[in-house]
Amino acid sequence: MRRRHLALTGFSIALWFGGIGSALAAQEEPAPIEAAQSRGTADERAASMVTLMTLDEKLTLLEGYFGTDFPAARFEAPAEARYGSAGYVPGIPRLGIPPQWQADAGLGVATQGGAAEKRARTALPSGLATAATWDPALARAAGAMIGAEARADGFNVMLGGSVNLMREPRNGRNFEYAGEDPLLAGTMVGAQIAGVQSNRIISTVKHFAVNDQETNRNDGNAVVEEGALRMSDLLAFQLAIERGEPGAVMCSYNRVGGTHACENPFLLTEVLREHWHFPGYVLSDWGGVHSTAASANAGLDQESGYGLQRDGWFAADKLRAALAAGEISEERIDLMAARILRSMFVHGLIDDPVSEGQPIDFPAHRAVSRQAAEAGIVLLKNERGLLPLAASASRIAVIGGHADKGVLSGGGSSQVYPEGTNAVPGIEPTSWPGPVVYYPSSPLAALEALLPNAQFQFVDGADHEAAVRAAAWADVSIVFATQWASESIDVSLTLPDAQNELIESVALANRQTVVVLETGGPVLMPWADHVPAIVEAWYPGSAGGEAIANVLTGKVNPSGHLPATFPRSLDQLPYPDEPRKGDLVYDEGAAVGYKWFDLNGHEPQFPFGHGLSYTTFALGHLAVTPEGDGLAAMLEVTNTGDRAGADVVQIYVSGKGWDAPRRLAGFAKVELQPGERKRVTVHVDPRLLATWRANRPGWTLPSGVYEVSVGHSSRDLAETVSIELPGAFLPPDWRPKR
Numbered sequence: 223m224r225r226r227h228l229a230l231t232g233f234s235i236a237l238w239f240g241g242i243g244s245a246l247a248a249q250e251e252p253a254p255i256e257a258a259q260s261r262g263t264a265d266e267r268a269a270s271m272v273t274l275m276t277l278d279e280k281l282t283l284l285e286g287y288f289g290t291d292f293p294a295a296r297f298e299a300p301a302e303a304r305y306g307s308a309g310y311v312p313g314i315p316r317l318g319i320p321p322q323w324q325a326d327a328g329l330g331v332a333t334q335g336g337a338a339e340k341r342a343r344t345a346l347p348s349g350l351a352t353a354a355t356w357d358p359a360l361a362r363a364a365g366a367m368i369g370a371e372a373r374a375d376g377f378n379v380m381l382g383g384s385v386n387l388m389r390e391p392r393n394g395r396n397f398e399y400a401g402e403d404p405l406l407a408g409t410m411v412g413a414q415i416a417g418v419q420s421n422r423i424i425s426t427v428k429h430f431a432v433n434d435q436e437t438n439r440n441d442g443n444a445v446v447e448e449g450a451l452r453m454s455d456l457l458a459f460q461l462a463i464e465r466g467e468p469g470a471v472m473c474s475y476n477r478v479g480g481t482h483a484c485e486n487p488f489l490l491t492e493v494l495r496e497h498w499h500f501p502g503y504v505l506s507d508w509g510g511v512h513s514t515a516a517s518a519n520a521g522l523d524q525e526s527g528y529g530l531q532r533d534g535w536f537a538a539d540k541l542r543a544a545l546a547a548g549e550i551s552e553e554r555i556d557l558m559a560a561r562i563l564r565s566m567f568v569h570g571l572i573d574d575p576v577s578e579g580q581p582i583d584f585p586a587h588r589a590v591s592r593q594a595a596e597a598g599i600v601l602l603k604n605e606r607g608l609l610p611l612a613a614s615a616s617r618i619a620v621i622g623g624h625a626d627k628g629v630l631s632g633g634g635s636s637q638v639y640p641e642g643t644n645a646v647p648g649i650e651p652t653s654w655p656g657p658v659v660y661y662p663s664s665p666l667a668a669l670e671a672l673l674p675n676a677q678f679q680f681v682d683g684a685d686h687e688a689a690v691r692a693a694a695w696a697d698v699s700i701v702f703a704t705q706w707a708s709e710s711i712d713v714s715l716t717l718p719d720a721q722n723e724l725i726e727s728v729a730l731a732n733r734q735t736v737v738v739l740e741t742g743g744p745v746l747m748p749w750a751d752h753v754p755a756i757v758e759a760w761y762p763g764s765a766g767g768e769a770i771a772n773v774l775t776g777k778v779n780p781s782g783h784l785p786a787t788f789p790r791s792l793d794q795l796p797y798p799d800e801p802r803k804g805d806l807v808y809d810e811g812a813a814v815g816y817k818w819f820d821l822n823g824h825e826p827q828f829p830f831g832h833g834l835s836y837t838t839f840a841l842g843h844l845a846v847t848p849e850g851d852g853l854a855a856m857l858e859v860t861n862t863g864d865r866a867g868a869d870v871v872q873i874y875v876s877g878k879g880w881d882a883p884r885r886l887a888g889f890a891k892v893e894l895q896p897g898e899r900k901r902v903t904v905h906v907d908p909r910l911l912a913t914w915r916a917n918r919p920g921w922t923l924p925s926g927v928y929e930v931s932v933g934h935s936s937r938d939l940a941e942t943v944s945i946e947l948p949g950a951f952l953p954p955d956w957r958p959k960r
């Protein structure tokens with residue numbers, strides 16, 4: 223497209239800058255267009271492009287369409303939208319500005335459920351599984367894989383970077399997110415965003431902010447004291463934005479402090495622009511806009527998903543009317559368009575346009591997904607050395623979870639459709655928020671391939687007596703327990719379909735029982751003391767069956783650690799009853815997840831940070847020194863066992879007057895050969911030592927003594943040292959030097 227404007231003359235540039243009107247320029251103006259396209263920084267290019275645009279052209283950029291037909295609203299997607307996609311924003315061919323083709327991207331290139339035929343793509347394990355790797359390099363590689371498939375499909379705006387904190391373990395979207403801790407979540411999601419964008423396309427970060435449950439998600443009002451919010455949900459976004467530099471932020475459906483997030487000046491202007499200096503654009507969640515002028519003036523730049531709702535609040539006629547009434551200024555419209563264009567320039571959408579139908583290296587991408595799944599699987603319990611499965615096990619019963627066919631995935635807009643086909647079609651719901659999709663990667667088949675001398679028996683688990691008979695026959699029984707979760711619904715923490723009873727019965731029949739969980743997030747395990755081995759495999763993605771089998775057999779040594787607390791009972795939660803409706807007053811403030819458990823002295827089933835290995839690690843020689851306004855923690859980690867493995871070294875800090883006894887302040891994943899010892903330095907961001915008080919906006923580090931611990935989980939601390947810090951105050955826009 224851009225090539226059309228290549229016939230430049232110095233004369234035409236002079237004419238343009240000499241102030242000849244736009245009508246004349248439109249006829250012979252390739253020079254300024256070319257200049258805007260190619261000269262200067264992205265900000266300069268965006269600014270000069272805006273000067274060339276008619277009002278209609280600017281408005282075109284501000285309204286996005288749903289990319290899929292939506293018969294319920296009699297909406298037909300624009301013909302130029304990519305098939306079955308989430309969104310489409312028309313381009314401006316005259317100016318060489320391509321359309322924005324949007325797809326969901328948290329776990330892979332997703333396709334809307336309504337699309338008759340599916341786009342088969344590689345699915346990563348769930349976001350929570352990737353967070354459980356505690357390995358930002360791996361998250362980046364996973365993001366790069368998604369971005370490569372997106373580019374090959376002709377998508378240039380990826381709706382990923384999902385970083386809402388797990389305040390409510392029953393949130394049906396927890397599987398898309400990265401857990402309960404702002405440092406871990408922000409680091410991992412930031413790395414994934416950077417990976418996606420390494421393909422010269424835009425990624426969002428979403429859903430801004432406090433969209434922490436699905437119940438009543440369009441209207442629920444999250445109320446969190448500002449200081450607490452800055453140290454929890456907002457800190458996760460802040461870190462993800464600093465590390466990933468996403469081109470766009472997606473504001474969420476819910477209200478925050480009484481105002482919908484997409485028309486919330488506190489979130490979109492004060493926090494995002496004034497304090498974080500976010501230079502990209504804000505787009506709405508699909509159907510998340512409720513006003514024209516209020517949204518635009520609060521900081522929303524682009525409405526998404528026109529067609530899903532009857533009215534487009536940013537439709538050209540609405541914006542024109544608001545302009546005419548003086549409710550929005552022309553400068554505001556220019557700013558909105560410029561922010562969108564800036565991100566398009568920065569992330570290569572204009573210089574390096576995408577095109578559909580490029581080849582995809584599926585085997586290589588499947589390997590990326592498998593590695594992420596393997597590194598995120600958490601060995602929760604392993605008594606009597608039951609795992610890895612002994613090569614000598616001759617009879618193995620595999621029970622339940624459709625393990626003969628595939629592995630479960632989560633539902634909703636992030637659903638990636640698998641290569642091959644849904645391994646278990648027809649499970650309800652078969653339409654939104656379904657279908658329920660099993661990826662065709664059978665753990666049973668993978669186990670059979672790895673243990674060719676063993677005899678296997680599979681029973682589906684529906685008939686408990688048949689399961690008990692199989693367990694009684696076997697040397698080892700492996701029960702696969704699943705729980706489907708999805709966007710738009712919240713879940714119970716109790717495994718459905720009498721699976722708890724199934725596990726109890728099998729455990730009674732066979733002492734050597736392993737439970738493998740495929741769940742979106744934490745579940746209650748009333749049977750935890752009755753089985754010797756428990757493995758959390760999450761939703762493990764396209765190659766999940768192989769990943770599970772590799773871990774169970776010891777081909778891969780598990781190294782995942784929990785990114786969220788697994789409670790022992792509902793009454794340990796801040797809100798034990800069902801997810802609430804209406805005002806969600808989060809009195810626990812920044813004491814989210816393990817911080818709440820520590821504050822209240824609750825003993826969880828499995829704590830945040832927990833994860834076992836087939837080898838053992840020793841931590842020691844912890845020393846701490848001030849570093850800038852933060853800290854550096856130095857320590858030694860040794861593999862004291864007889865297998866190679868990876869340890870997740872976790873640094874926790876305690877300070878005075880904090881919302882909770884300790885915070886995760888740093889971490890490192892370290893690979894070690896048997897007997898190997900490594901020195902590790904973990905850098906602690908001063909904001910993790912600080913508190914934010916609404917009466918003094920910014921990060922306050924009181925002078926005094928801080929306790930720094932190194933451990934293998936939030937409840938397994940190996941060593942603690944104290945350090946006295948002089949105290950500091952960091953302004954609201956403080957960020958680390960790069």
Ligand code: BGC
Nearest residue numbers: 308326381428429507508635
């Ligand atoms: C979800 C977003 C998603 C969008 C487009 C919404 O329902 O909340 O996460 O990006 O749909 O599919």
